[in-house]
Amino acid sequence: MHIAKAKLESFLEDLPEQVDTEEVMYRLYLLEKIEAGETDIAEGRSLRHEEAVQRLKRRWQQ
Numbered sequence: 001m002h003i004a005k006a007k008l009e010s011f012l013e014d015l016p017e018q019v020d021t022e023e024v025m026y027r028l029y030l031l032e033k034i035e036a037g038e039t040d041i042a043e044g045r046s047l048r049h050e051e052a053v054q055r056l057k058r059r060w061q062q
Contacts, residue, residue: 003035 003011011031015024040046047055 003031007031007035 011027015027
């Protein structure tokens with residue numbers, strides 16, 4: 001997954017002055033997952049809530 005430089009700069013600006021490496025890694029992980037989700041939505045790889053509920057109901061009934 002690639003993150004735009006501008007988005008990364010914004011990410012760094014939002015960090016507190018003192019932050020540990022684990023926190024930075026966790027926030028980068030979240031940013032990557034959000035970006036991936038937005039890409040999936042833009043490319044039509046998502047379900048409406050009702051569709052997801054119906055799929056889960058069918059699985060639970062088996």
